[in-house]
Amino acid sequence: MDGWLSEVQxxxxxxxxxxxxxxxxxxxxxxxxxxxxxxxxDPRKSWKWKNLSVSxxxxxxxxxxxxxxxxxxxxxxxxxxxxxxxxxxLLVIVSTGYFIQDAGDIIFSGYARESWEFLLHHAVxxxxxxxxxxxxxxxAGAVIALFVEVNSVFLHSRLLLKxxxxxxxxxxxxxxxxxxxxxxxxxRLGAQFYLTWYIIYNYSWLDHxxxxxxxxxxxxxxxxxxxxxxxxxxxxxxxTHQNGVHKFAKD
Numbered sequence: 001m002d003g004w005l006s007e008v009q010x011x012x013x014x015x016x017x018x019x020x021x022x023x024x025x026x027x028x029x030x031x032x033x034x035x036x037x038x039x040x041x042d043p044r045k046s047w048k049w050k051n052l053s054v055s056x057x058x059x060x061x062x063x064x065x066x067x068x069x070x071x072x073x074x075x076x077x078x079x080x081x082x083x084x085x086x087x088x089x090l091l092v093i094v095s096t097g098y099f100i101q102d103a104g105d106i107i108f109s110g111y112a113r114e115s116w117e118f119l120l121h122h123a124v125x126x127x128x129x130x131x132x133x134x135x136x137x138x139x140a141g142a143v144i145a146l147f148v149e150v151n152s153v154f155l156h157s158r159l160l161l162k163x164x165x166x167x168x169x170x171x172x173x174x175x176x177x178x179x180x181x182x183x184x185x186x187x188r189l190g191a192q193f194y195l196t197w198y199i200i201y202n203y204s205w206l207d208h209x210x211x212x213x214x215x216x217x218x219x220x221x222x223x224x225x226x227x228x229x230x231x232x233x234x235x236x237x238x239x240t241h242q243n244g245v246h247k248f249a250k251d
Contacts, residue, residue: 019097
């Protein structure tokens with residue numbers, strides 16, 4: 001395993017590229033699967049469906065993978081700068097490839113302007129993950145950050161259900177929205193705030209601490225805004241409509 005790790009660390013760009021191409025292939029394969037008629041009838045919805053489907057595959061894979069990595073080597077939680085395993089390093093490479101592929105899909109499909117917040121998110125993630133891949137530092141931090149993908153499973157499922165025309169009062173949507181909020185708090189907010197606390201607490205001796213702190217603060221602002229929008233849309237829909245806030249109801 002150590003010999004394999006040494007080989008990958010010598011050519012990280014090659015393996016990130018292979019990961020991107022693999023997710024692009026998954027994107028192509030998912031196009032052959034049947035989709036709801038309401039999705040096929042609208043080009044934007046059709047693209048969004050394919051994009052979210054690939055994102056769901058990534059979340060299912062990397063969310064479980066990240067938890068397994070920490071379970072296998074718990075010290076990563078306390079030593080996010082220097083500790084990692086070959087499996088966790090591979091996880092960061094695979095995920096970096098996905099985010100590059102997804103950013104490219106958004107840009108080259110012509111939806112960059114309306115998806116600017118996702119591109120900003122991806123730019124921050126790619127910047128920090130590439131640093132981890134090249135230097136082999138903060139790999140554990142990237143693994144902990146990927147805990148958010150547990151929540152992303154339900155977040156992407158929620159959007160796919162909305163695209164398919166599933167009503168918010170359906171049983172499946174109701175179960176998903178509760179799990180979505182529960183995992184948002186525990187896995188997304190929990191992971192982000194823990195990493196933020198760790199950087200601030202150990203700021204004096206961590207390498208490039210300012211870079212990571214700025215990146216985390218940007219992410220924190222985005223996830224808190226989206227959490228507010230999510231709560232308004234799924235749990236306070238009636239209140240939202242009464243106050244004329246229509247955008248939140250569509251998130």
